[in-house]
Amino acid sequence: MTSFPVPTMPAPPVAVVGLGQLGGSLAAALAAGGREVSGWDVDPEAREAAAARGVTITRELAGIVVLAVPLSAMNTALEGLTIDPDATITDLGSVKRPVVASLEAAFGGRFVGGHPMCGTERSGHAATDLTLFAGARWALCLEPGTELPRWLRVAEVALAVGAEVVPVTAAEHDDAVAAISHVPHLLAAALAAAAADSGPLALALAAGSFRDGTRVIGSDPVFVTAMVEGNAGPTAEALARVQAELDRPWPELIAVGHAVATRQSARRAVRVPLERAALLAVGRAGGAVTSRLAAFVEGWVPETT
Ligand SMILES: NC(=O)c1ccc[n+]([C@@H]2O[C@H](COP(=O)([O-])OP(=O)(O)OC[C@H]3O[C@@H](n4cnc5c(N)ncnc54)[C@H](O)[C@@H]3O)[C@@H](O)[C@H]2O)c1
Secondary structure (H helix, E strand, C coil): CCCCCCCCCCCCCEEEECCCHHHHHHHHHHHHCCCCEEEECCCHHHHHHHHHCCCEECCEECCEEEECCCHHHCCCCCCCCEECCCCEEEECCCCCHHHHHHHHHHHHHHEECEEECCCCCCCCHHHCCCCCCCCCEEEEECCCCCCHHHHHHHHHHHHHCCCEEEEECHHHHHHHHHHHHHHHHHHHHHHHHHHHHHCHHHHHHCCHHHHHHHHHHHCCHHHHHHHHHHCHHHHHHHHHHHHHHHCCCHHHHHHHHHHHHCCCCCEEEEEEECCHHHHHHHHHCCCEEEEECCCEEEEEEECCC
16 A cells, blocks of 8 residues: 655645646645645636635645646646746656756756646546556656656655656657557557458457557547657657567567566565666666655565566
8 A cells, every 4th residue: 555655844735737638637636635725727627626625726836836738738837827936846747858848948957848648538527536656657857957856755745646657858758658558549549540441341350459449549539649749759669669560470479578567576665775877777777665664765666576
C-alpha cells in the first residue's frame, strides 16, 4: 500500500489551469483530500463543474500551478492570469522536451515538467474521475536546472492523489513514451484502417483482440496528433524498431513478445537520498518513489536476477 508523505512544512495550495479530464480530476481529488485548490479554465462549464467539486475559481494563482491544458495551449495558458512570483509551475503534458524547453525559458528552475501515465480516450470536464491517479506512475522531470525542493513539492502532490513518482529527464521520458504510448496510438490507427480496408465482414466479426488493439485511437484526433507530432523523432525511431520486429520469423516474434508480456519481476524497497543522480537512477532502473520523508524518499526498484 502507498504510504503518504510526512509533511516537512504546510502543504502549499495547488492551482490547476485547465479543468478537463486530467486537471479536473486532479483538482477534485486534491480538494476531496482537504487540500486548498483553486483553478481556471477558458470553458465556463468546466469552471462550474470544478467549483461544484470544491475548487475555488480564480485568475490569481499561487503555490503549485499545474498546467493541465492541451499541448498546443501550454505556452499561452498563463497569459492573462496572475502568478505569484514564488509559485512552482508544473504541467501534465504527454510530451516533455518541447514543453520543458519553453517553460524553463520562462520560469527557470521553478518549472518542473510532469506527465501522469493515466487518462482515458474521453476528454473534458465530464470525464473527471477522482480515482484517476490512484496507482498510476507520474513521470517528473529532474533537469540539471530544476530546483530540487520544488521537484519534491510537486512529487508530494502526485503522491497525495495516490500516484507513484518516476524521476526522469525530459529526453528519457520522450524516448520511453514513444515506445509505450505514441507508437501504440499509431499502430491502433493502422490496425483500424487496415481492418476497414478488409471490408464489412471483418469489422462485423471484430471482437476482443481488435477492440483492445484499437482502443486508444478512440481518443480525440487533435490530442493524438499533437502528441505524436510533438515527439516526432523518438516516435519515428520507436516505430522503426516495431517494423524491424515484424520482419522476424513469426514464431520467434511471438515467443519474444509473449516472454516480455508474461515476465514476473519482484520489487526491492529502496531509500534514496534527496539528490538528482540518485533519484534519476530509480527511474532508469524501472522503479518509482512512493513516499517522501524528511531527508530521503522511499520507493522501489525491480529486483534484478
Ligand atoms: N487524456 C489523456 O489520456 C492524458 C494523459 C496524460 C496526460 N495528458 C495531458 O494532459 C493535458 C490535458 O489533457 P486532458 O485529457 O485533460 O484534456 P481535456 O481536453 O480533457 O482538458 C483540457 C482542458 O483545458 C482547457 N483549456 C484549453 N485551453 C485553455 C487555456 N488557454 N486556458 C485554460 N484552460 C484551457 C479546456 O477547456 C479543457 O477543459 C494535455 O497536455 C495532455 O497531453 C492527457
